[in-house]
Amino acid sequence: MAGIIGYGVYIPKFRIEQKDIAIPWGSWAPGEKSVCGADEDVVTMAAEAAGNAMRHAAINPEQIGAIYFGTASSPYIEQYVSPIIGEILGVRPETTRIDYLGSLNSLGNAVLGCLDAIAAKRIKCGLVLGGEDRATAPGTEGDANFGAGAVAMVIGTTGTIADIEDIDTYATLFMDRWRSAKDSWVSNQADYRFDREYGYQTHVAGACKGLLGKLSKKAQDYTYAVFAQPDERIPSLPAKELGIQKGQLAPALASVVGDLGSCSAFISLANVLDKAKPDETILLASYGSGASNAMSLVVRNQIERKRKQLVPLEKYVNRKQNITYISYLRLKEHLKRGPY
Amino acid sequence: MTQPVPASPMYWRFNTEVHRLVGIKCQDCGHISYPRTKICHECGSQNLKEYKLPQRGTIHTFCVNWAPPPQFEPPILPVIVDLEGGGRYGGIMTECGSPDEIKIGTKVEMVFRRMLTDRGLNVYGYKFRLAEEG
Amino acid sequence: MKGKVAVIGVGMIKFGELFDKSLENMIQEAYLNCLKNVEKGIDPKEIKAAWFGQWSGGFIGQGAQGGQSLASMIGNLNLSCSRIENACPTGGDTFRNACLGVASGVYDVVLALGAEKMRDKPSAESLGGAGGGGGAETGNHPSWMMGQGGPAIQAMHATRQMHELGYTMEDFARVAVKNHHNGSLCPYAHYQFEITVERVLNSPVICWPLHLFDCCPQTDGAAAAIVCRADLAKKYTDKPVYVWGSHTGLDHNQLWDRSSFVSQPSVVRAAKGAFEMAGIKPKDVDFAELHDCFTNTELMDIEDVGFARSGEAAKKLKDGEFDMHGKLPINPSGGLKAHGHPIAATGLGQIFEVVTQLREEADKRQVKLKNGIGLQQNVGGPAFGAAVVNILSRSR
Numbered sequence: 001m002a003g004i005i006g007y008g009v010y011i012p013k014f015r016i017e018q019k020d021i022a023i024p025w026g027s028w029a030p031g032e033k034s035v036c037g038a039d040e041d042v043v044t045m046a047a048e049a050a051g052n053a054m055r056h057a058a059i060n061p062e063q064i065g066a067i068y069f070g071t072a073s074s075p076y077i078e079q080y081v082s083p084i085i086g087e088i089l090g091v092r093p094e095t096t097r098i099d100y101l102g103s104l105n106s107l108g109n110a111v112l113g114c115l116d117a118i119a120a121k122r123i124k125c126g127l128v129l130g131g132e133d134r135a136t137a138p139g140t141e142g143d144a145n146f147g148a149g150a151v152a153m154v155i156g157t158t159g160t161i162a163d164i165e166d167i168d169t170y171a172t173l174f175m176d177r178w179r180s181a182k183d184s185w186v187s188n189q190a191d192y193r194f195d196r197e198y199g200y201q202t203h204v205a206g207a208c209k210g211l212l213g214k215l216s217k218k219a220q221d222y223t224y225a226v227f228a229q230p231d232e233r234i235p236s237l238p239a240k241e242l243g244i245q246k247g248q249l250a251p252a253l254a255s256v257v258g259d260l261g262s263c264s265a266f267i268s269l270a271n272v273l274d275k276a277k278p279d280e281t282i283l284l285a286s287y288g289s290g291a292s293n294a295m296s297l298v299v300r301n302q303i304e305r306k307r308k309q310l311v312p313l314e315k316y317v318n319r320k321q322n323i324t325y326i327s328y329l330r331l332k333e334h335l336k337r338g339p340y
Numbered sequence: 341m342t343q344p345v346p347a348s349p350m351y352w353r354f355n356t357e358v359h360r361l362v363g364i365k366c367q368d369c370g371h372i373s374y375p376r377t378k379i380c381h382e383c384g385s386q387n388l389k390e391y392k393l394p395q396r397g398t399i400h401t402f403c404v405n406w407a408p409p410p411q412f413e414p415p416i417l418p419v420i421v422d423l424e425g426g427g428r429y430g431g432i433m434t435e436c437g438s439p440d441e442i443k444i445g446t447k448v449e450m451v452f453r454r455m456l457t458d459r460g461l462n463v464y465g466y467k468f469r470l471a472e473e474g
Numbered sequence: 475m476k477g478k479v480a481v482i483g484v485g486m487i488k489f490g491e492l493f494d495k496s497l498e499n500m501i502q503e504a505y506l507n508c509l510k511n512v513e514k515g516i517d518p519k520e521i522k523a524a525w526f527g528q529w530s531g532g533f534i535g536q537g538a539q540g541g542q543s544l545a546s547m548i549g550n551l552n553l554s555c556s557r558i559e560n561a562c563p564t565g566g567d568t569f570r571n572a573c574l575g576v577a578s579g580v581y582d583v584v585l586a587l588g589a590e591k592m593r594d595k596p597s598a599e600s601l602g603g604a605g606g607g608g609g610a611e612t613g614n615h616p617s618w619m620m621g622q623g624g625p626a627i628q629a630m631h632a633t634r635q636m637h638e639l640g641y642t643m644e645d646f647a648r649v650a651v652k653n654h655h656n657g658s659l660c661p662y663a664h665y666q667f668e669i670t671v672e673r674v675l676n677s678p679v680i681c682w683p684l685h686l687f688d689c690c691p692q693t694d695g696a697a698a699a700i701v702c703r704a705d706l707a708k709k710y711t712d713k714p715v716y717v718w719g720s721h722t723g724l725d726h727n728q729l730w731d732r733s734s735f736v737s738q739p740s741v742v743r744a745a746k747g748a749f750e751m752a753g754i755k756p757k758d759v760d761f762a763e764l765h766d767c768f769t770n771t772e773l774m775d776i777e778d779v780g781f782a783r784s785g786e787a788a789k790k791l792k793d794g795e796f797d798m799h800g801k802l803p804i805n806p807s808g809g810l811k812a813h814g815h816p817i818a819a820t821g822l823g824q825i826f827e828v829v830t831q832l833r834e835e836a837d838k839r840q841v842k843l844k845n846g847i848g849l850q851q852n853v854g855g856p857a858f859g860a861a862v863v864n865i866l867s868r869s870r
Contacts, residue, residue, distance in 0.1 A: 013435050038413070039434055039453040043464060047452040075462055084464060087359040088452060315472075321435075373731060381731050401637070401735050403629030404682035415682075418626045420730055428730035439682065444637050 002118045003160030003297070005059065005125070006306065008052025009270045010045045010150040011257050011316035012036050018144065018255075020325045025139045029231070033147040033258025035323065038331055042071045042131030043081045045150035047088050050129050052311045053152035054089060057159070061089040064154075065123025066096035068114050070107030070130035072261050072288070074099060077181055085129065096123070104177070104228070104288025106130065107151075107262035111286075112293055114155050115167055125156030132261035137185035138334050145231065146186075147258020149316075151266045161303040162273060162282070165296040166215055170206030174199050174290025196234055204228070204238040204285045207294035212242075212283075215296055219244045222296075223280040224272045226250040228265040228287040238285070256317060262288055267313065269297075274312040278303060346461045358465050361450075363427060365391035372427035395450040396471055397423035404439040415439060419468055421448055434467040447471040476752060477870050478577045480707035480714040483512035484826040486697035489664045489814035495694065497539070497591045498547045504696035504819075505548045505587060512700060513711035516583070518548070521700065523581045524555040527568030527588030527818035531559075544587060553585075558818075562767065562854020563722065564588060565697070565821020566862035569850075570720040572701050573864075582703050586825075588818035589696035597692040624767060625689055627729060627858060629681035632770035634735035636683060638785075641773065643683050645788035647674035649769035650687045650811050652791065656798055657808025659839040662823070664693045664814030674769075688769040693814030697822035699829070704870055713833045718754070718847070718865045721747030725859035732857060736785075740861035741778035741853050748863035749780070754847065756780035759865070761803040761831060761841045762849040763824035766811050771853070776804065779851060779863065803841040806831060817854075824850040825864065832868050843868070 014035040036045070046069065054061065069082035082097035098113065100106040107130035114126040131150035136142030155164075176195045179186045188195070204227055212219060219225065219242040227235040232252040239249055250268045253260070260267050265286040272282060282297040329335035345351075354375060356362050363374030371382035372391055379386055402419040417433035419442070433442060434453055442448075448468040455465045485508025487500055495503075509516060524544055531539035541555035560567040565588040572586035635641040651671055657663035669687055677686035707714035723744025726732055732739070749755065756779060764779065766772035776787040781802055790796065796804040807813045807827040810820060828848035830836050846868035853861040 037435055037453075039455070039467065041454055041462070043462070044451070044453050047464075075460075079461075084359070087355055090360050319472075371731075374728075381726055381728075401630045401634040403626050403633055403684075404679070405623075405626045405629070406678070406682070407625065407680045409623070418630060420630060420735070430728070430730045444633065 001163045001165065002115055002155055002157050003163035003300070005154040005156050005159050005161065006053050006057025007151065007153045007270050007273065008049045008056055008311060009267055009313045009316060010049040010052070011313070012040055012045065012148050013319055013321050014331070015320045015322050016325065016328045017322060021144050023325055025143070029144060029255065031255025032322070033145065034149055035328055035331055036133045036148045040133070040148070041075055042073050042133055042150065043075070043084050045133070045148065046085060046129045046131040046152060049131070049150040049152040050085055050089065050127065053127070053129070053154050056306055056309045056311070057154035058306070058309060059125065059154060061091045063125050064089065064091045064095055064127050066098070066114065066117055066126040067091065068098050068100060068110035068126060068128045070100040070110035070128070070262050071132060072102060072104055072106055073132050073134045074101050085127070103291070104262045105286050105291040105293065106288065107266055108286025108288070108293035111153070111155070111295070112167055112169070115164060118155065118157065125154065128153045128155055130263050130266070132263050134261055135179055135183070135185050136332065138329065140185060141188055141190070142186050145259040147260050149257055149260045149263055149267055151263045151270055153266065159302060160300055161306055162276070162297045162299045165298060166211060167293055167295045168207055168211035168214060169291065169293050170203050170210055171291035172203070174203070177289065196237060199290065200230065200234055200287050201237040201241065203290060203292035204287050205241045207285050207292035208238065208242055208283060211294040211296055217296065219283060221281065222248060222283040224248060224250055224276070224282045226265055226268045226272055226282055226284040228285065229254045229268060230259045230264070262286065271313045273299070273303065274310065274314065276303060346458050346463045351463060361393040361395070361466065363391050363393055364388040365426070374427065374429065391427065393427050393429055394423040394425045397421040397429070397448060399442055399444055399446045399448060400428065401444060402442055417442060419448065421468060431466060431468050433469065435469045441470060475573060475577045475720060476718045477716065478704050479573045479701050479717040480704045480870070481699050481701050481717065481825070481829050481866065482707055482710040482714055483508050483516065483700040484698065484829045485509070485511045486662055486819070486823050486826045487695060488662050489693045489695035489816060489819070489823065491593045492694040493593065497589055500591070500694065500696035501544065501547045501587065501589045504589065504698045508585070508698040508700055513713065514709070516700065516710055518550055520583045521550065521585050522554065522583065523575050524553050524585040524587065525568045525571045525575070526555055526557045527564045527586070527822065528557050528590070529559055529561065529564045529817040530590055530592065560722070560855070561860045562765065562817055563821060563852035563860050563862040564818040565823065566825070566850055566852040566864055567722055567821070568818065569699060569822060569825050569864060570722065570862060572699070573717050573720055576701055576703055582706060583700065584702070585698060585700055586822060587696065587698035588820070588822040590816035590818045591694050592692045592816055593694050625681040625684060628768040628771055629684045631735045631774065632683045632768070635770055635773065638736050639788070640785070641770070641788050643675060643685070644671055645773065645791070646684070646688050646769040647671045648791055649766060649772045650674050652797060653766060653805050653809040653811040656806050656839060657812025660808050660813060663808040663812050664691055665808070665812040684768055684770065690767045690810040690815040693816045695814055695816035695819040695823065697819045697826050699822055699825050715829045715832045715866050715868060716870045718867050719748035719750070719752030720864045721751060721862070723747060723861040723863070725857070727856050727859055729857040736774065738774055738778055738853055738858050738861065740859050741775055741851065744851065744861040744863040745779040748865050752865040754865070758845050759802070759847050759849045760843050760845055761806060762851065763807060763827050764804055764809065765852045765854070766805060766809040767815055767854065769811065772804065772809065775851060775853065779849065798839060798841060806836065806839045806841050821850065821852045821862065828866050832866060
């Protein structure tokens with residue numbers, strides 16, 4: 001059985017409070033969200049998360065058989081970013097490097113890709129990582145909600161801190177968010193009830209039910225339920241449908257760091273693993289673009305031994321500096337100096 | 341002046357040095373050179389071993405540049421850093437809220453950041469940020 | 475070289491922001507001034523070879539300049555001519571190469587000319603062009619030269635001088651005050667006005683700890699010298715000036731290869747070589763033109779050439795030792811700070827000053843001569859690893 005050997009996260013230092021975003025645009029949401037510095041993007045954030053994951057896993061880069069990079073915020077339409085991570089780590093040229101792009105389920109699919117390659121015995125160990133810093137325009141949903149962060153997981157069969165018992169997908173044709181190749185912002189149809197219930201809830205609950213059926217388990221059996229968090233309250237929709245209690249739901253992060261897109265479920269998983277004890281169980285579901293991947297995890301004894309190498313999410317959450325909306329606009333390049 | 345672009349051979353040639361900080365340590369005089377070289381810059385010896393630059397260190401010297409090249413927003417903070425365990429690296433600070441946060445001896449660590457973008461293609465490399473305690 | 479080479483004529487134009495003059499205009503004026511300066515006259519055809527100092531060709535948009543540029547611009551196509559580019563020491567090194575041409579016995583009379591057009595670009599961009607932190611190998615790779623132009627590199631030295639030697643921003647400012655005073659007496663200087671320590675410290679911070687008035691300006695200019703066989707010198711002038719020592723000193727290409735930031739080993743090496751060649755000691759020198767691209771640099775130069783021990787330059791400066799009428803006048807021309815720094819012309823402008831002083835033709839800024847020996851020095855390049863020192867004397 002494959003599982004997580006080590007993991008790492010990264011959240012940029014800068015935060016903007018929702019009340020500051022509300023100055024020009026009116027009120028949106030509680031809390032604050034993370035913002036990339038001027039020299040940061042998904043590659044730099046994932047690079048730090050990957051370093052943390054490799055140190056936590058305590059494995060040699062030569063052992064990495066494949067790198068799977070999942071993001072909806074790649075700087076490129078053509079050109080992968082996973083080779084940059086490969087170069088930083090110094091993996092072998094034989095190491096496969098694949099980007100999973102263009103969907104908020106891209107990191108969920110990257111995990112699936114890695115598990116498939118391990119199951120097919122093509123690789124023994126893979127690095128799955130992702131980052132998000134999605135394109136926004138001033139005054140849009142993304143301006144208020146999209147945060148920035150990255151997560152990396154070394155997945156393999158030996159020395160795991162949490163085993164992945166199984167993974168299952170639930171996917172239909174459902175288009176709730178999109179960004180055309182010509183747009184520099186994410187669009188949505190802003191029909192929130194339709195998106196939340198027929199999009200998020202249907203697919204997350206669908207993937208979990210399929211997985212639970214295969215494993216003959218009940219959602220209530222799990223210590224934690226970790227679902228993607230486009231906002232704070234939305235995980236409660238599939239939770240209710242699946243009979244999950246409030247205490248099982250992973251702590252809310254959306255009002256702390258913002259909506260982390262395809263990384264959301266996995267950064268939330270990292271947050272849970274930071275404190276999890278051996279034999280605890282986790283039901284995880286990613287969601288994006290009408291697709292959800294559900295995973296069942298069991299925490300192993302190794303987790304305690306590896307904690308001294310761990311850089312917890314808390315460190316990045318606490319390491320913060322608040323910026324003004326004007327600074328934010330400049331960082332996002334929505335406000336640019338004219339030629340002079 | 342025309343600069344080589346990020347997709348050029350010059351950038352490609354330095355991939356290992358830029359991404360993995362590979363230099364050399366002279367086995368005769370102990371001098372650490374970066375990027376890699378075949379002859380020690382200090383003594384001319386060819387008796388060299390590859391040396392990966394440590395990513396933490398203390399500021400040896402710095403300045404606060406209020407008149408940087410046009411693509412930067414002032415101020416930028418160039419630093420020369422004495423790396424823990426040997427070697428020096430010159431770079432700039434990132435995430436530094438105020439120039440008052442750094443002085444000679446301040447502990448810093450390298451972070452991988454975007455250096456420039458040319459026609460949409462990014463060039464990455466290491467900068468420094470204030471190191472966490474411990 | 476000692477005793478073999480003499481300077482028989484020097485010429486330059488007023489340095490400044492010469493928006494109305496092209497590179498060719500400046501070269502021609504400096505050249506004609508230089509011919510006129512040969513006391514007993516010279517037929518240009520007697521000049522068989524030339525060395526052309528040009529640093530910015532290609533950088534600032536004049537296109538690449540080569541030896542042909544000079545030969546064509548002065549209408550002497552029979553010249554044998556090479557371009558010299560050796561960073562900020564380009565001017566001093568162009569002079570050195572011309573001297574070597576004569577000392578080798580190949581040529582009798584040769585020309586050294588340096589010219590630079592800095593201000594066809596806004597000064598910030600021109601400064602950017604001048605700011606190569608990367609070495610020959612790493613070029614301008616962004617990983618290694620982010621924001622490391624000349625001001626940043628020297629400011630990082632200044633930070634260290636303050637830390638290790640206890641120097642202060644007032645100490646740096648006093649260099650500017652002295653050099654502006656000297657410049658106010660020099661008709662060729664870019665800036666001919668006096669300043670105060672307060673004005674320096676109240677000027678905008680360019681690169682902390684350096685203020686605007688700690689930095690040399692971006693200047694256009696040209697300067698030239700005609701050198702010939704020492705035994706032929708009296709044919710051209712009754713006041714020849716002889717070259718006693720000339721040496722380039724070098725150091726690492728990369729700033730982080732450097733061991734110290736309170737001294738520039740390139741200058742130490744250049745001075746050592748030149749003094750050995752001349753067979754004299756620093757105390758024998760009457761005055762010096764040093765490379766004060768930044769005020770803190772002059773303090774380092776003074777120490778590295780050997781005019782003061784490390785950490786003592788600031789006090790000696792404060793005590794007036796380096797003033798125009800002090801024990802050892804430094805930069806009577808106003809230095810790069812007030813006189814200007816048109817890179818390839820800078821060193822030859824300093825040679826002009828040294829020769830003019832040794833001939834006692836410097837008018838209001840004339841220094842007192844004892845041994846009749848003057849010294850010229852430049853430093854620059856990536857990581858300030860290139861330096862040149864020339865030592866000139868009234869006697870052969």
